[in-house]
Amino acid sequence: MGFTAEALEKTVLQGEPDWLRERRQSALATYERLPAPSKTDEEWRRTDVSRFNPTEFSHLEHLDGLKLERPAGLPAGVILKPLRMAAREHPELVEPRLFSLVHADRDRFAALHAAFFTGGTFLYVPDGVEFDEPILGQHFSHQAGTSVLPHTLIVAGRGARFNYLDEYIAEDENETGHRSGSTEIFLGEGAQVGYVAVQKWGRKVWHFADQRAELQKDSTLRLFNVTLGGKFSKTRVEASLAGEGSNAELKAIYFASGDQFFDFHTLQDHRVGNTRSDLLFKGALQDVSRTVYAGLIRIEKHAARSDAYQANRNLVLSDKAKATSIPMLEIDNNEVRCTHGATVGPVDPEHLFYLRSRGIPLATAKRMLIQGFFGDVLDRIPFEHARKLVEAELESRIG
Amino acid sequence: MATVPKVEVGTDYKEKYGFFVPEEYVFKAKRGLNPEIVKEISWMKQEPEWMTNMRLRSLEIFRKKPMPKWGADLSVIDFENIFYYLKASDKQSKTWEELPPDIKATYDRLGVPEAERKFLAGVSAQYESEVVYHSLQEELTKKGVIFTDTDSALRDHPELFKEYFGTVIPPADNKFSALNTAVWSGGSFIYVPKGVRVDIPLQAYFRINAENMGQFERTLIICDEGSFVHYIEGCTAPIYSTDSLHSAVVEIIVKKNARCRYTTIQNWSTNVYNLVTKRAMAYADATMEWVDGNLGSQITMKYPSVYLMEPGAKGDVLSVAFAGKGQHQDAGGKMIHVAPNTTSTITSKSISKGGGRTSYRGHIKIYPGANNCKSFVKCDALLLDDESRSDTYPYNDVDAENVTLGHEATVSKVSDEQLFYLMSRGINRAEAETMIVNGFIEPFTKELPLEYAVELNRLIQLEMEGSVG
Numbered sequence: 012m013g014f015t016a017e018a019l020e021k022t023v024l025q026g027e028p029d030w031l032r033e034r035r036q037s038a039l040a041t042y043e044r045l046p047a048p049s050k051t052d053e054e055w056r057r058t059d060v061s062r063f064n065p066t067e068f069s070h071l072e073h074l075d076g077l078k079l080e081r082p083a084g085l086p087a088g089v090i091l092k093p094l095r096m097a098a099r100e101h102p103e104l105v106e107p108r109l110f111s112l113v114h115a116d117r118d119r120f121a122a123l124h125a126a127f128f129t130g131g132t133f134l135y136v137p138d139g140v141e142f143d144e145p146i147l148g149q150h151f152s153h154q155a156g157t158s159v160l161p162h163t164l165i166v167a168g169r170g171a172r173f174n175y176l177d178e179y180i181a182e183d184e185n186e187t188g189h190r191s192g193s194t195e196i197f198l199g200e201g202a203q204v205g206y207v208a209v210q211k212w213g214r215k216v217w218h219f220a221d222q223r224a225e226l227q228k229d230s231t232l233r234l235f236n237v238t239l240g241g242k243f244s245k246t247r248v249e250a251s252l253a254g255e256g257s258n259a260e261l262k263a264i265y266f267a268s269g270d271q272f273f274d275f276h277t278l279q280d281h282r283v284g285n286t287r288s289d290l291l292f293k294g295a296l297q298d299v300s301r302t303v304y305a306g307l308i309r310i311e312k313h314a315a316r317s318d319a320y321q322a323n324r325n326l327v328l329s330d331k332a333k334a335t336s337i338p339m340l341e342i343d344n345n346e347v348r349c350t351h352g353a354t355v356g357p358v359d360p361e362h363l364f365y366l367r368s369r370g371i372p373l374a375t376a377k378r379m380l381i382q383g384f385f386g387d388v389l390d391r392i393p394f395e396h397a398r399k400l401v402e403a404e405l406e407s408r409i410g
Numbered sequence: 411m412a413t414v415p416k417v418e419v420g421t422d423y424k425e426k427y428g429f430f431v432p433e434e435y436v437f438k439a440k441r442g443l444n445p446e447i448v449k450e451i452s453w454m455k456q457e458p459e460w461m462t463n464m465r466l467r468s469l470e471i472f473r474k475k476p477m478p479k480w481g482a483d484l485s486v487i488d489f490e491n492i493f494y495y496l497k498a499s500d501k502q503s504k505t506w507e508e509l510p511p512d513i514k515a516t517y518d519r520l521g522v523p524e525a526e527r528k529f530l531a532g533v534s535a536q537y538e539s540e541v542v543y544h545s546l547q548e549e550l551t552k553k554g555v556i557f558t559d560t561d562s563a564l565r566d567h568p569e570l571f572k573e574y575f576g577t578v579i580p581p582a583d584n585k586f587s588a589l590n591t592a593v594w595s596g597g598s599f600i601y602v603p604k605g606v607r608v609d610i611p612l613q614a615y616f617r618i619n620a621e622n623m624g625q626f627e628r629t630l631i632i633c634d635e636g637s638f639v640h641y642i643e644g645c646t647a648p649i650y651s652t653d654s655l656h657s658a659v660v661e662i663i664v665k666k667n668a669r670c671r672y673t674t675i676q677n678w679s680t681n682v683y684n685l686v687t688k689r690a691m692a693y694a695d696a697t698m699e700w701v702d703g704n705l706g707s708q709i710t711m712k713y714p715s716v717y718l719m720e721p722g723a724k725g726d727v728l729s730v731a732f733a734g735k736g737q738h739q740d741a742g743g744k745m746i747h748v749a750p751n752t753t754s755t756i757t758s759k760s761i762s763k764g765g766g767r768t769s770y771r772g773h774i775k776i777y778p779g780a781n782n783c784k785s786f787v788k789c790d791a792l793l794l795d796d797e798s799r800s801d802t803y804p805y806n807d808v809d810a811e812n813v814t815l816g817h818e819a820t821v822s823k824v825s826d827e828q829l830f831y832l833m834s835r836g837i838n839r840a841e842a843e844t845m846i847v848n849g850f851i852e853p854f855t856k857e858l859p860l861e862y863a864v865e866l867n868r869l870i871q872l873e874m875e876g877s878v879g
Binding site: 053057312315327330331333334335336337338339340341342343344345346347348349350351352353354355356357 | 480762781791793794795796798799800801802803804805806807808809811812813814815816817818819820821822823
């Protein structure tokens with residue numbers, strides 16, 4: 012059937028409000044207009060999408076099929092429902108925000124996602140509301156050869172405090188398909204949000220995701236991304252520090268094996284002064300996998316007294332695996348502290364020697380070093396439930 | 411006006427150079443760029459046919475290549491409005507009085523001797539170091555070292571020249587290397603034979619030749635097996651130039667076990683676009699070191715690179731950039747690991763002041779099969795006020811096994827604590843800031859010969875006072 016206007020009409024547009032219909036149609040037009048990314052474009056120079064043909068996967072799966080775990084005793088006023096339902100029932104909250112951070116015209120894949128997004132969550136936490144129990148959103152894929160395009164929209168009112176987990180789960184590790192999992196997070200003044208995304212799609216899918224947050228005055232975001240699935244996975248993690256005193260912590264771990272390819276692009280955009288961002292992406296690579304990390308810290312002209320940190324560490328466990336790391340800075344103000352670093356390398360032979368000299372077998376020693384490598388960043392996972400989940404996932408992969 | 415003394419131009423030329431130019435056809439500089447001008451340049455220099463053809467081919471390549479879309483904004487360069495070749499005599503037509511006052515003032519402050527000043531300012535092509543130069547030449551010749559300007563080398567050492575010219579940086583490498591190959595003039599040519607160590611640094615300075623500061627200079631250095639040479643290009647005093655575009659090419663071949671160090675201190679006046687391609691090939695166990703300081707020019711785009719061709723080769727770039735008002739220093743380094751067991755380091759220090767912009771742009775490429783390589787990049791940037799800007803763009807491509815790669819960068823202002831400490835000891839603010847900046851670039855200055863280091867420190871002091879540029 013292809014990703015056409017008819018397909019759009021027949022599938023997702025049914026019963027949607029006019030503003031959303033228009034938005035999807037315009038995104039579809041953008042998708043049709045934009046060319047495939049070219050190899051000369053810096054962002055795509057190392058990321059080959061020439062073999063990805065979205066029309067092969069134009070069957071959309073489960074329009075509202077997600078499992079939302081609604082914690083008992085959720086405070087009054089909190090809205091938690093599938094995004095499409097929220098678009099109908101709370102247009103005043105959804106319409107001004109949806110796709111205002113993650114722009115449909117960024118590239119072809121973002122446009123396709125904006126036109127055909129299916130499942131997804133809307134979470135609204137009013138001013139001053141706090142709760143401890145995390146909200147869990149699970150997005151499943153059940154079939155091979157389909158597109159599953161969930162979108163999460165989170166709005167945190169002034170002083171709201173809560174945690175949210177998105178888990179992207181494939182029923183069959185070996186299914187093919189096209190997957191996304193984009194998220195927009197709005198943090199009101201003084202809000203504190205913990206957000207974890209665990210991507211465990213099948214090992215043969217194409218995956219594109221944009222996770223972007225906007226932080227108002229004195230708000231704090233703790234974002235944690237875990238990338239494990241996909242034959243090809245491209246994720247952009249971006250924080251826009253729009254209010255003084257805001258603080259974004261962006262952390263990620265990835266574990267690539269087989270012939271997986273992961274691409275991460277990050278942005279720490281300090282638009283005003285007295286803002287802080289702290290980014291750490293850590294990954295291990297096995298077999299013939301490849302990863303690309305490219306991150307930018309941008310300190311805009313008047314963003315004095317900003318403090319930004321960016322680090323990407325890659326542990327290359329096999330001779331054939333390959334990690335590329337490009338940490339970038341654009342600093343337009345001098346009253347700042349910016350540091351970044353990147354490393355790519357194998358397990359330190361001296362560490363290995365030390366452990367083996369203590370009688371620890373090679374395989375065990377290696378496993379310990381990998382666990383140690385991830386250990387410090389695992390501690391930064393904002394809430395217990397997600398930490399346990401991620402630890403278990405890693406454990407099963409380190410073996 | 412007094413009568414001009416009669417000069418026997420015709421006979422003199424014929425005796426000296428073996429060719430004859432009737433006076434009415436003396437080469438007049440023309441603006442613009444076309445095959446006729448390129449042919450004329452080549453004809454003027456009496457070059458062999460292969461060079462003329464290479465120039466013409468390069469011009470074609472230059473025309474076909476698009477302008478780079480990255481880096482600094484180069485859209486204002488008008489290639490049709492540039493003189494591509496000036497005879498040495500034409501270059502000296504300026505007078506001391508015509509020089510901008512700030513350049514003269516800087517010479518005063520730096521304490522550059524009168525004769526040297528005129529040389530630097532392009533007023534005189536004669537720098538009175540003839541004696542030094544001659545005794546140096548004698549010693550070099552004894553050792554079999556060739557140190558001459560590139561035009562003479564083409565004439566006097568045609569075989570050696572043809573073997574290496576354009577092999578490290580072919581014309582098609584980039585738009586500006588194509589331009590340089592089409593219209594090059596001047597530059598240095600050095601050949602160091604097997605096992606010879608040249609103890610004193612060689613400086614273009616010593617060579618009495620107006621063209622060594624040409625717009626399109628071309629330098630070729632060949633270090634044969636086990637040899638060593640240190641070449642110094644430029645100087646700390648500002649070089650005044652009326653030309654708006656400088657596009658040099660430097661090619662270096664460092665053979666087995668040899669070591670070459672190439673030190674540059676670039677301080678063009680701030681109307682200059684400085685777009686330079688510098689590259690070295692290092693063979694087994696050879697070491698190539700670029701020590702690169704960029705202070706002047708309006709825009710500099712320069713990324714000295716080392717191709718590590720055989721196991722054990724080592725590449726090193728140490729770079730300092732200072733960007734003041736209206737300046738953009740887009741500098742860095744490239745390390746291309748072609749062979750296994752090769753190592754490289756890049757250290758970059760940049761300072762921006764008064765709205766200036768410094769960008770570090772680097773590339774580490776490790777080819778498939780170049781296993782067990784190590785590379786480390788460190789970039790530090792200092793921003794002296796809130797109008798200035800600093801960027802870091804490191805590109806890393808690793809295609810080999812068991813590679814260790816590290817990158818570190820910091821951007822900061824002059825630390826309040828350090829400033830407070832110095833000021834509490836009775837040092838005024840300006841002086842304290844200068845001390846901190848000099849301390850910041852110390853890893854660079856300590857690699858320079860003493861007289862350069864002293865001059866550089868003094869120059870930084872001037873830049874800090876804002877009395878230059």
